[in-house]
Amino acid sequence: MPMNMTENEITLAIIKAVQEGKKKSFRDIIDELQPYDMYQQYQAIPSKHKYKFLYYLSIEQLTELMEELELDDKLDVLHRLGIERSTKVLDLMENDELASFLSDLEPEKIEELLSEMKPKESQMVQDLMNYPPETAGRIMNNRFVWIKKHYTIGEAVEKLKEFAELAEYLNYLYVIDEDKKLVGVVSYRDLLLADNSQKIEDVMYGRVVKVDVYEDQEEAAKLISRYDFVSLPVIKEDGTLAGIITVDDIIDVVIQEANEDIEMLSASGKAIDFNTKPWVAAYRRLPWLIILLFVGLVSGGIISGFEETLDAAVALAFFMPMIAGMTGNTGTQSLAVVVRGLVSEDLTLKQAGKLIFREMWVGIFIGITCGILISIIAFFWQGNIVLGMVVGVSLLLTLIIGTLAGTIIPLILYKLNVDPAIASGPLITTINDILSLLIFFGIATAFLSQIV
Amino acid sequence: MPMNMTENEITLAIIKAVQEGKKKSFRDIIDELQPYDMYQQYQAIPSKHKYKFLYYLSIEQLTELMEELELDDKLDVLHRLGIERSTKVLDLMENDELASFLSDLEPEKIEELLSEMKPKESQMVQDLMNYPPETAGRIMNNRFVWIKKHYTIGEAVEKLKEFAELAEYLNYLYVIDEDKKLVGVVSYRDLLLADNSQKIEDVMYGRVVKVDVYEDQEEAAKLISRYDFVSLPVIKEDGTLAGIITVDDIIDVVIQEANEDIEMLSASGKAIDFNTKPWVAAYRRLPWLIILLFVGLVSGGIISGFEETLDAAVALAFFMPMIAGMTGNTGTQSLAVVVRGLVSEDLTLKQAGKLIFREMWVGIFIGITCGILISIIAFFWQGNIVLGMVVGVSLLLTLIIGTLAGTIIPLILYKLNVDPAIASGPLITTINDILSLLIFFGIATAFLSQIV
Incomplete structure (x- = not known):
């Protein structure tokens, strides 16, 4: 019994049993392992021993192993098992696990696998797969009394x-x-x-x-x-x-829904984990980045529209990254609060109104604090009180608007049942960038004569 | 039995029973409710009926209600119950629930409540409270056989x-x-x-x-x-x-750990929900915003250091928001992948190395794609091929560096056991802002004669 053995010792014992063809010692070890630990052992042993490892497992143990494996390894194991044993394993697999595995495959492969299974099991899995992804029907199982x-x-x-x-x-x-x-x-x-x-x-x-x-x-x-x-x-x-x-x-x-919220806030694209290949990860992140590249150019277009103002007072450019960044930050903060709040709270119209009102006040408090602070800094740095006022008032306004944009946009999308991934963090940041530049340069242009 | 009654009908029936003093009808209704639903009903009835509602509940039901309530309402209920019943309720409460409730109170209040309880129960709760927050010992209970x-x-x-x-x-x-x-x-x-x-x-x-x-x-x-x-x-x-x-x-x-990751990515501050008061929410979000305000001014300082370059080629300013924004975005994407990956994967040195290597390649792929794209756009927009090259090469470099910064910084903090909240999304964004401006203006200054 491997009760007090470390994982490495177990791996060595398994390899030894497999090499020496001792099925009984192998089974004694495996019987003491949880499915996850058996899966870890299967991953740990050298490739040449995997065939015999699978051969020594019972159908029940193979089923447990299958349920732990990643997609590619699942297919590999089915292939190694041969048609007869693999069909027994599929019959035994939990319906929801099997449905989730099959839905990642090509239609022909699905049909091939289902056709070998017991009609009753096969029908039950197909029933599950008829429910849309991420519904209760898709993740339910029939292991109840x-x-x-x-x-x-x-x-x-x-x-x-x-x-x-x-x-x-x-x-x-x-x-x-x-x-x-x-x-x-x-x-x-x-x-x-x-x-x-x-x-x-x-x-x-x-x-x-x-x-x-x-x-x-x-x-x-x-x-x-x-x-x-x-x-x-x-x-x-x-x-x-x-x-x-x-x-x-x-x-x-x-965990999946939290990851989706985070993918949405960071636009990192669906289901990237430590093991995703670099080109796959790059491919998933690129679409958003390219859209954001064009949106970023809109900011550039706005600045170019204020070229004369900027030419006259280059000092304005020094405050641009701070104002744009701060507005983006407050927007993301509000967005995060809304998105995560919806995880445990139901959203009624009253609740939404209350939330918008709350965030507006947060924006006002934050705006007044940061606005006064930056006015003083800008005045001492550039020695121009009007410039200080322009920067301060701009920051006050952009922080209020940024907070509201970060609250209202996701709420509207949620109510419209639009995929909230559209309200991703970088998009809110970029929208807030644009709004903040318009406000900042608009106010600066109006007071230009006093700034230069 | 309220089997087929809606929540509103139940509320009305409860109010009726309370008003008419019919304890038996009241109990019949409550007996059919889950603790969460009983809590919803307690919240729904007018304040003047709450006293009698509590009076009619059994000690077991009061305990269930207590475990659902928010902090302020818990204190309110204990106060309404009086010393004798409230002590019975505390004795019956699950140890982990009680420990988590007490740890939010003032030391004198904790002592007052504990002193009335049965010595055994009181001791068990104090034992739990001796374990640091967010440890296994703090959330365990003794309801097992x-x-x-x-x-x-x-x-x-x-x-x-x-x-x-x-x-x-x-x-x-x-x-x-x-x-x-x-x-x-x-x-x-x-x-x-x-x-x-x-x-x-x-x-x-x-x-x-x-x-x-x-x-x-x-x-x-x-x-x-x-x-x-x-x-x-x-x-x-x-x-x-x-x-x-x-x-x-x-x-x-x-859910709590996912929220913490999101608070970290968005710097929205701890435990803000739909019901937090606006000044509390503003107070929690402000510290980060003020730090980020100063960091944003560093970006401004860098730009002011390149004032001559900017004066000579104002067009550079048009690309600033795009380059800074894109670098921030890739950094946040990498950060999100690292932070969420750690939820289910253990981080070995090998795993960390593999991850950094993967993200470097992602940065290269993304950088080449976006770099070529922006070179072409910049050339057609500004009619200057060198400017196009400068923008493209800058974006390529900043995207690679941004991706690596978003990967390596959180990994180092994690390994150093530093509170990862320090690697918050806006901070990575701001660091990437600074790096990207240095690279962009550095390259632009080197080729300034060909740009203007």
Whole structure:
């Protein structure tokens, strides 16, 4: 038993067992490993031993390994397993895992893999894949125990024992009526504490928190984190129970949604991680950068429109990066607050109005503080009180407008159901750049005679 | 039963029951509500009914309500309950919830509340509060069932039934030896499928994934999301079992850590949500803005250092915002990739080297593409091929340097264990601003005779 062995020692023991053809020692080691650790070991051993590693694993262990692997490695393992074993593994894989794996493949490959599977398993996966990405239906699974409402507690416990292998968590049993509609939920705790002859419908909890198959996965995440559930039932339009979403999938959703928010704030493009190839990463980041390059030229165009002002008072150029940068910063701050607030709060019209009003006041406070500060600095640096006033007033105005732009633009996009990635951080920054230059040079031009 | 009532109907029914003094109808409604929904109802009813609402709740329900409330409302409820009931509620509250509530209070208030509680409960909460914030010890709780390794399966099931009320999840039982050291874990599934007379130590799983009390809460989150557990045991230095961390707390950790990353990228300051008062929000965002204001003035200083160049070729000013903006954007993109990558990947030196190398290539690809593009645009706009070349080459260099700065700075800070908030997005943007202006004006000055 590898209880007290380090990971490296386990790797060596596995290689030894594989080399010497000792299947039993190999299994003894693997049996003690969690799926993630088995996956780490599979990654760690030299390539030439991988074939035998797979050969020695049971179908259940292969399935666990498959669920941990990256896309390319999944395909590689299926290929190495051959058609018979790989089909058994696909049949055993969790439906939601399989659906998510298949949806990354070419249509022909999907069909090829599905055609070998058991019709029932294959049909269930296809059902899942028919729901749009990032909906509750797409991430649900069928590893739960349901009972009928007329069961007694005793009957329910029997069924629970029978399906213990299948159910992911044993915390709740979902109760359905004759039409398979979800009508209640019973916790395992309730079963333990109730009398064996009592009816389920008398002890069940009838006000079930549930989610529709077509609901956004973020909504499911919000409910699970709000109610501290470990699973959430998913229902079809007719109220029948379609599946459950489990908390481990929700953690992945929460991380994924946070990453999407950050990709949006930084325009870094979808799903770049440490292992993405440089050209792929560059290709994903470029579209935004090129758009922003053109938008940046608009700023340049504005400055060129004020060429005479700039020619007359080159000192204005010294304050340009500060004003543009500050406006961009406040805009991004407001944007971040709005985007992350929506993760846990529902957005009502009242809430939105309150938020805009709050951010306006934040802009005013920040603007007054920074405006006074920069007026004093500009006056001492350039020795011109009007220049100081122009810079200060410009900063006050641009900070208020920048804060409001960073609040209102994402709120409008959210309400219009437009992909909020459009309101990415750099775009807000660039819009605020343009607004700030217009305000700054506009005011400076009006007072030009007093500045030079 | 309010099974099919809307939230508004429930609110009206609750108000009616309270007004007419019908405690039984009130309880019937509340019994069907989840803690979060009860909290929503408490928020929804008019203030004058809140006293009676609290009066009608059982101690258990009050405890559930308390755990949902915001800080100010918690204090308000404790005040309304009076010393006797409020102490009962505090005794019943989950230790981690109570520790997190108390740590937001003044020391005198903490002492006052703790002194009334049962010595045992009070001691446990104080133990938790002794662990530093954001460690595993701080977020663990004691709602788990432990068994000794020499128990039989039958004895373990008995103990499980006995403590079913107390345990949060019934998925795993933790196994300890004579010295209270954690030596194994048994899933409830294993219990159901094993023979009643078997010994626990023969069926338990010995290679327990666990976390140290002083470990960062992020590490606990990484383990739970990696292994798909619903709870994770926490051990003290001597190997004894101190508590468990449950998945519902980990979801909060994941959201909190994502928010911290975003606060860092946007410098929006800690814990600003939709309900923060405007002056508080402004106060939290200001420190960074003022620092960035001064850093922005450094950019201005650089430009003023190149005043002669700028005077001779005002057209250079037109490209300034674009070059500075683009460099800031690539830096933020790299920063975002590094920061979020660390959420799920462990950072080895090899991994860091690989990442820097990858980002360098991304910078080169992006730099060449955008450099060529802007050279052509600049040539056609200003009709000067040397100006076009100067702008293009500057952009190529600044994009490579910007990408590297956005990668290396956060990696160094992470390795030095410096609060990564220092590498906030606006700071990277501003550093990149300065670098890009130096490069741009440096090259432009060298070729000045050919530009004008």
